[in-house]
Amino acid sequence: MISLRIGALAVACLVSLGRLAADFAIRDGDRVVFLGDSITEQRLYTTYIEAYTLARHPAWKLSFRNVGWGGDTAWLRQRAHPDEKILFAAEGSALDKMVVDSVGKGLGRDVLPLKPTFVTVKFGMNDHSYQKFRPDIFRAYARSQAEIAKVLGGAGARVAFLTPQPIEDRRPDPDKDDRNLSLRQFSDGLKEIAAHNGASFVDQFAPYLGLMMAARANDPAAFIGGGDAVHPGPAGQTLMAWAVLKGLGASAAVSEAEIKLPAGTVTAVGCKVAGLTVAGGGVAFDRLDEALPLPIDPRAEPALKLAPVLDDLSRYTLRVTGLADGKYDITIDGEPARKASAAELAAGVNLSDADGPVTRQTRELLALVFHKNNRYFDRWRTVQLYSFPEWAKGSDAEARRTAELSRIDGEIADDEAKIEAARKPRSHRFQVKPVSP
Numbered sequence: 001m002i003s004l005r006i007g008a009l010a011v012a013c014l015v016s017l018g019r020l021a022a023d024f025a026i027r028d029g030d031r032v033v034f035l036g037d038s039i040t041e042q043r044l045y046t047t048y049i050e051a052y053t054l055a056r057h058p059a060w061k062l063s064f065r066n067v068g069w070g071g072d073t074a075w076l077r078q079r080a081h082p083d084e085k086i087l088f089a090a091e092g093s094a095l096d097k098m099v100v101d102s103v104g105k106g107l108g109r110d111v112l113p114l115k116p117t118f119v120t121v122k123f124g125m126n127d128h129s130y131q132k133f134r135p136d137i138f139r140a141y142a143r144s145q146a147e148i149a150k151v152l153g154g155a156g157a158r159v160a161f162l163t164p165q166p167i168e169d170r171r172p173d174p175d176k177d178d179r180n181l182s183l184r185q186f187s188d189g190l191k192e193i194a195a196h197n198g199a200s201f202v203d204q205f206a207p208y209l210g211l212m213m214a215a216r217a218n219d220p221a222a223f224i225g226g227g228d229a230v231h232p233g234p235a236g237q238t239l240m241a242w243a244v245l246k247g248l249g250a251s252a253a254v255s256e257a258e259i260k261l262p263a264g265t266v267t268a269v270g271c272k273v274a275g276l277t278v279a280g281g282g283v284a285f286d287r288l289d290e291a292l293p294l295p296i297d298p299r300a301e302p303a304l305k306l307a308p309v310l311d312d313l314s315r316y317t318l319r320v321t322g323l324a325d326g327k328y329d330i331t332i333d334g335e336p337a338r339k340a341s342a343a344e345l346a347a348g349v350n351l352s353d354a355d356g357p358v359t360r361q362t363r364e365l366l367a368l369v370f371h372k373n374n375r376y377f378d379r380w381r382t383v384q385l386y387s388f389p390e391w392a393k394g395s396d397a398e399a400r401r402t403a404e405l406s407r408i409d410g411e412i413a414d415d416e417a418k419i420e421a422a423r424k425p426r427s428h429r430f431q432v433k434p435v436s437p
Helices: 017-019 043-055 084-089 092-110 134-152 178-196 205-218 234-247 296-303 309-313 344-346 356-386 397-422
Strands: 001-002 033-035 063-065 118-122 157-163 198-203 255-262 266-270 271-279 282-289 315-321 327-332 335-341 428-434
Touching: 001 234, 033 043, 033 356, 043 063, 043 234, 043 266, 063 356, 084 092, 084 134, 118 134, 134 157, 134 178, 134 315, 157 234, 178 198, 198 234, 198 266, 205 234, 205 397, 234 356, 255 271, 255 282, 266 271, 296 309, 315 344, 315 428, 327 344, 335 344
Parallel strands: 033 063, 033 118, 118 157, 157 198, 255 315
Antiparallel strands: 001 271, 255 266, 271 282, 282 428, 327 335, 327 428
16 A cells, blocks of 8 residues: 655645636625526526535625516616606607616615625516517617616626526527517627626527527427526526626636546645545545535536536546546545546546535535525515505504514524535545446
8 A cells, every 4th residue: 555645745736716716707705786587586597606606715705685576677667667658768868867767766775775896687588578679678778777887886886787598488499589589689789788888798698599409409399498488497597607607707617636646646726635545446535625616406407418517617626547447436535426437537527516525515505595595585575675554554663674674684694604604615535446346
């Protein structure tokens, strides 16, 4: 048996992960707010984006809040209730006045009190009114998106405009659907709006439609998103999060441990390797990572077969060269993680979705984020914005509301403390050994 203790050489990084993080639109210290319609209110793609960021940057101080509202539009229909017939007919100063009033009212109540530093804005699905492209509606949409950028920018927040995803009816040619043609025009126009207003732009429409078309080529009735035609389920919203995160500059790198046999030389990127043992035709070592792999919702695993989600967003790599030909068992803390051939291990195996304690930790983190986001939604919509009926109003009504808000805030703070603990990487014992005959 050869037992090697790996010191400083093992932890030297070939690539600075901090340098990779510099390209990411979300930054250390950000208060992130997700603004949008019912697809945002579902708290799926937003939770996946949040979980990625928390897992990949466990030392960052971050907060996330979702203020999506079903049926909402860029002119904040559900929050300010402008007369849309008048809005669509308005031009010039009349349009300006309506938009400034409507957007200012909605943002002033639901977004600005959160003191955001980064806001993603996802409208368009309801805005296009589920019909062929209408210039009058688009005029109101464009002016409203520009006003959102202006108001949020004036409050010190960076803005990223996200296009909607396409509508997924069960038809072989979703690219010919008049509604999707309209959404494509809205999305193209949004790119110009973002450029003119100093905002970021992320197109998730094109990559999502590309995945739909590829699926239709094999099966004209394929339905990739789950959910319904407008509201994708976990698989579809994982694909949305994949497209959005890529558009926001999220990196793929988690960490990489490479062991070269027979010498037992170790190279580590984004992790520390110690306690290396070379014996029995395999290796064992302790690994402490700087970050966690992308948390994947178990309900969304079909998405991993439709797009290179893990290759693009979560490379959690183990590479072992110099092994004898054959199959090997990879275990983490004694739990089976994956089988791989010597050739696969030499090329590098991505363990982001392997069984065992690392994946279990990411799923625990994701569950905590979902719970926290659901509690915030309840706080905001069912308590903060609740209108007391006349019979319930009294001198103590607002005091009871304040007390309930304080109680839920305490629960959210508890959730966030648990999230902080859950996103810290833990040391694990990895072993690669020949598969028993």
